[in-house]
Amino acid sequence: MIRTNTDQTLxxxxxxxxxxxxxxxxxxxxxxQMPKGQVWGFLGPNGSxxxxxxxxxxxxxxxxxxxxxxxxxxxxxxxxxIKRATGYMTQKFSFWADLSIRENLEFVGxxxxxxxxxxxxxxxxxxxxxxxxxxxLAGTLSGGWKQRLxxxxxxxxxxxxxxLDEPTAGVDPQARRxxxxxxxxxSDQGMTVLVSTHYMDEAERxxxxxxxxxxxxxxxxxxxxxxxxxxxxxxxxxxxxxxxxIPWLKQQTGxxxxxxxxxxxxxxxxxxxxxxxxxxxxxxxxxxxxxxxVQWQQVDxxxxxxxxxxxxxxxxxxxxxx
Amino acid sequence: xxxxxxxxxxxxxxxxxxRVSAILRKEFIQMIRDKMTFAMMLVIPLxxxxxxxxxxxxxxxxxxxxxxxxxxxxLVRSIMRGFSVSDYYQIVHQSVSxxxxxxLLARGEVAFAVHFPVGFxxxxxxxxxxxxxxxxxxxxxxxxxQAISRVHEIVNQSLQHDLxxxxxxxxxxxxxxxxxxxxxxxxxxxxxxxxVPGLLGVILTMTLVMITSMAMTREAETGTLENLLAMPVKxxxxxxxxxxxxxxVGAIQTTVVLLAAKYIFWVPxxxxxxxxxxxxxxxxxxxxxxxxxxxxxxxxxxxxxxxxFFFFLPSILLSGFMFPFRGxxxxxxxxxxxxxxxxxxxxxxxxxLKGNSISEHQPDVYALLIFTLLIMLIAIKRYRQTLD
Numbered sequence: 001m002i003r004t005n006t007d008q009t010l011x012x013x014x015x016x017x018x019x020x021x022x023x024x025x026x027x028x029x030x031x032x033q034m035p036k037g038q039v040w041g042f043l044g045p046n047g048s049x050x051x052x053x054x055x056x057x058x059x060x061x062x063x064x065x066x067x068x069x070x071x072x073x074x075x076x077x078x079x080x081x082i083k084r085a086t087g088y089m090t091q092k093f094s095f096w097a098d099l100s101i102r103e104n105l106e107f108v109g110x111x112x113x114x115x116x117x118x119x120x121x122x123x124x125x126x127x128x129x130x131x132x133x134x135x136x137l138a139g140t141l142s143g144g145w146k147q148r149l150x151x152x153x154x155x156x157x158x159x160x161x162x163x164l165d166e167p168t169a170g171v172d173p174q175a176r177r178x179x180x181x182x183x184x185x186x187s188d189q190g191m192t193v194l195v196s197t198h199y200m201d202e203a204e205r206x207x208x209x210x211x212x213x214x215x216x217x218x219x220x221x222x223x224x225x226x227x228x229x230x231x232x233x234x235x236x237x238x239x240x241x242x243x244x245x246i247p248w249l250k251q252q253t254g255x256x257x258x259x260x261x262x263x264x265x266x267x268x269x270x271x272x273x274x275x276x277x278x279x280x281x282x283x284x285x286x287x288x289x290x291x292x293x294v295q296w297q298q299v300d301x302x303x304x305x306x307x308x309x310x311x312x313x314x315x316x317x318x319x320x321x322x
Numbered sequence: 323x324x325x326x327x328x329x330x331x332x333x334x335x336x337x338x339x340x341r342v343s344a345i346l347r348k349e350f351i352q353m354i355r356d357k358m359t360f361a362m363m364l365v366i367p368l369x370x371x372x373x374x375x376x377x378x379x380x381x382x383x384x385x386x387x388x389x390x391x392x393x394x395x396x397l398v399r400s401i402m403r404g405f406s407v408s409d410y411y412q413i414v415h416q417s418v419s420x421x422x423x424x425x426l427l428a429r430g431e432v433a434f435a436v437h438f439p440v441g442f443x444x445x446x447x448x449x450x451x452x453x454x455x456x457x458x459x460x461x462x463x464x465x466x467x468q469a470i471s472r473v474h475e476i477v478n479q480s481l482q483h484d485l486x487x488x489x490x491x492x493x494x495x496x497x498x499x500x501x502x503x504x505x506x507x508x509x510x511x512x513x514x515x516x517x518v519p520g521l522l523g524v525i526l527t528m529t530l531v532m533i534t535s536m537a538m539t540r541e542a543e544t545g546t547l548e549n550l551l552a553m554p555v556k557x558x559x560x561x562x563x564x565x566x567x568x569x570x571v572g573a574i575q576t577t578v579v580l581l582a583a584k585y586i587f588w589v590p591x592x593x594x595x596x597x598x599x600x601x602x603x604x605x606x607x608x609x610x611x612x613x614x615x616x617x618x619x620x621x622x623x624x625x626x627x628x629x630x631f632f633f634f635l636p637s638i639l640l641s642g643f644m645f646p647f648r649g650x651x652x653x654x655x656x657x658x659x660x661x662x663x664x665x666x667x668x669x670x671x672x673x674x675l676k677g678n679s680i681s682e683h684q685p686d687v688y689a690l691l692i693f694t695l696l697i698m699l700i701a702i703k704r705y706r707q708t709l710d
Contacts, residue, residue: 060551083554094549111553 011036011161011192012057014068014075019052019061027052028215029066034194034208036160039187041206042196045311049215050196051091054163057194058088071160084112087154091165093146095153097139101130104138105153112157120156128152144175151182155191162186164195168202180205200304211307213314227306232256233272234301235279237265239294248285252278257312259305265294268305358620362628366635373639373654381468382649383409385433388426390417395443397484401454401499404480405436410469411476423457427506428676429683430668433459433466433648446498453500460505461675462516465646470503477501507675514587519674520643522579522602523666527609527637528630530572534613535626537564538705543622557705561698565610572606583674593673597680601673604687605666608694612662615697618704637663665689 007013012034019027027049034040042050055061057070059079067074073081095104105121114120125131128148138149147167155162164183168176180202187193195206203209203223210220219226237245242265249258249267254274259266269275279296286293301309354360387405391398405411411434417423423435437455445452456473458466477499485498508515541547550560580598583589612633620626638644640654641663650658658664665686672678680687 058552060548080554080556083552086552088549088552090545090548090552092545092548094545094547096546097544108553111555 008072009035010069011038012068012070012194014057014066014070016066017053017056017063017068018065019049019056020064026215027056027063030212030215030217032057032068032210032217034192036192037187037190038207039183039193039195039205041203041209042194042212043198043203043209043307044196044212044218048212050212051165052215053212054088054165054194054196058082058086058163060088084157085159086161086163087157087159088163089150089154089165089167091169093150095138095146095150097137099138100135101125101138101141101149102134104149105156108153109156114157124152124156144171144179147171147175147179148182151179155186160190160192162191162193162195164193166196166198168197168199176202200302200307203303211310213311216314218310218314223303227301227303230301230306230309231270232268232301232306232309233270233275234266234268234299234305235275235296236299237267237279237282237294237296238263239292241292242294244291245282245286245294249278249282252281254278257305257309259308261304266299266302266305268301268309356622356624358625359628362632366628366632369632369635373636377640377650377654378645379649379651380464380645382465382646384412385410385466385469385648386414386431387411387434387436388415388417388423388432389413389436389438390420390423391438392440393438393442397443397446397481398438400484401438401477401480404476407480408472408476410472427457427459428672428678430459430672434469449498451498451500453502455502455504457504457506459507460509460511461507461671462642462646463508463511463513465648466505467511470505473501473503515589515675516671517643518579518583518587518589519670520667522576522583523605523641523663523670524638524643525575525579526572526602526606526666527663528634529575530568530606530609531613531616531633532627532630533568533571534565534610535616535620535630536623537614538617539620539623539626551706557702561611561614561701561705565607565614568610569603569606572602572610576602576606589674591674592677593675594677594679597678598670598673600680601666601669601683601687604690604694605662608662608666608690608697611694611697611701615701615704618701618706637661640664642667659689660693662690662693 010033012032015031017027017030017032018025030049030053032053042054044050052061056063057068057075059070059075059082062076067076069075070082071085073085075082096107099107102121102125105124106117109117109120122131125134130145130149138146141149151164151167162183168179171179176199183193183195184205195202197203206223208220208222209226211218211226219229221229243260245265246258246260249255249265254269254271255267255278256269257267259268267275267278282294282296285291389402402413406413414432415426417426417435420437423437426432427435435457437457439453439455442452442454454477456470458470460466460470474497478497481498505511538547541550580591584591613630616626616629616633620629636657640650640658641647641661642658643663647655647658647664665683668686669680669683672683673680
């Protein structure tokens with residue numbers, strides 16, 4: 001199915017995006033069709049190509065191959081138009097540390113040729129709750145406030161599409177929650193939001209997630225879909241010394257992955273019989289070695305289980321690094 | 323317990339040395355990895371060696387000389403030959419009027435203008451000791467002084483072969499010809515008259531290129547470049563915005579230097595301020611564009627500094643600021659002609675010391691303009707619209 005820029009319902013519509021750096025492929029043949037008005041999560045381990053893909057979508061990088069449209073504009077030839085209609089928040093804080101909060105906002109507003117700049121900046125400061133600190137240098141803000149300032153600055157020109165690259169990395173849970181309230185507020189106003197993250201709870205706040213690994217798109221859909229698609233079955237083992245089982249479990253065949261979180265051991269596989277066999281053998285192992293007993297029960301796999309399994313399945317990074 | 327603690331805390335010499343070697347290894351790795359810095363460390367000393375060793379000559383020879391002859395004779399030709407073989411003078415032009423002689427001198431095309439008046443030979447033969455007038459461009463005293471000091475000797479020697487037989491009595495003292503040298507533009511031969519206007523060029527070159535060379539590298543190093551690129555602003559707009567504030571800085575520097583020139587060094591200012599302002603503005607923009615171009619090439623502020631230094635070194639040595647331009651071998655003069663400072667020095671010395679108008683320095687103005695346009699073109703080309 002080939003879509004063109006005539007498809008007005010899509011905010012992002014890219015096909016076969018490839019990006020090589022010095023002969024090594026960082027993004028490998030990625031298709032994304034994202035409808036307007038949604039909030040999508042962009043997930044994947046470090047170095048999976050999330051940032052590079054976002055940069056190609058907003059015209060900051062030229063794709064080695066592939067093409068596409070962002071808000072109906074060609075990402076290769078119409079980058080200048082795309083820049084006006086998108087807000088891009090970089091992974092690293094990229095506002096001017098030696099300018100005050102107000103000066104940063106004014107600068108950004110002027111670059112977007114905002115009229116009524118003073119009022120706009122005042123309103124933005126007010127909504128941020130930073131009026132009383134408007135003359136503080138941006139470099140002296142804490143991590144959470146820096147992110148909030150950045151979000152306010154990139155949304156001040158009312159973009160149609162918001163691209164957020166790991167906006168909440170290193171931010172405390174309360175600030176993260178506030179940040180997501182903001183994202184949903186912008187979404188309610190009609191903005192389309194693509195946000196990359198490592199946090200599972202954040203992925204669950206998205207309408208859909210796109211999972212990348214080693215530059216390839218592994219899976220996409222709603223959280224439920226992704227879990228279902230994986231066909232994963234998970235058993236949860238609880239007990240006071242359950243972690244002692246990990247070295248033994250790792251030697252067993254038939255488990256796709258083992259993870260310890262929430263004071264419980266999660267073992268997953270797509271094959272129920274092999275999982276059952278491992279559990280049976282583990283009970284014998286426990287009995288033989290006089291260990292504390294472990295209670296096993298089947299649970300719905302969480303998104304985290306799914307991702308860890310996806311990551312394990314996608315295997316070693318096949319891309320060459322020099 | 324106590325002895326254990328002591329042993330734990332005490333550093334043996336070997337421990338200390340191994341930590342030194344850890345840092346040493348790390349520094350070596352980082353040094354070699356920064357290819358540009360490493361290259362500069364090798365190239366800059368080599369450049370200094372070549373420039374100081376081969377290009378610099380404080381005893382300039384073959385200085386271009388214009389000659390105006392109203393009295394053609396074998397004796398005049400002998401003197402002319404004497405000038406030519408002396409190595410100090412090189413006759414490059416035969417003027418048709420005394421005015422032409424003066425114009426060439428004012429434009430700096432020649433360093434000396436020699437005038438053989440009517441009746442020179444007659445008076446010489448009659449032993450009436452005619453005058454030979456030599457006008458010298460003394461704006462740079464170090465360039466002309468050697469040639470001037472040799473002139474009597476040259477004239478006497480060149481006549482030696484001709485003043486034989488009946489004329490041999492003329493060889494006796496006093497000299498057969500009275501040589502009058504008019505050191506123009508800086509009659510007192512004060513070197514600060516030449517150096518202070520030149521310093522304006524040097525100060526503008528150093529500070530402005532250095533400041534703007536940081537312009538883009540700072541954005542890149544702090545990560546704000548990505549943000550800037552994601553916003554709707556075009557390369558030329560960024561360049562203009564980054565350069566213009568420093569035009570003001572350059573103007574302030576110029577004012578300070580000119581005030582110091584007038585009230586501290588008493589440098590004469592015979593030209594027009596208007597012409598000077600135009601020249602200075604052009605030169606400021608040239609340097610700012612160059613610095614901006616450097617900032618699109620360098621990846622770190624450190625590299626930007628090195629590029630500035632790499633450019634500054636030949637500018638100061640080969641432009642005619644420190645050493646006479648005409649004293650340099652041809653290859654060094656060619657490099658010098660490429661450098662904006664060379665042309666600026668000619669213009670500003672022309673305006674301040676000789677009272678020239680800017681139109682008398684057209685070739686230099688064009689050279690600056692072409693340099694600026696080319697460098698701006700490179701900057702626009704090099705400025706990355708994307709992060710590639």
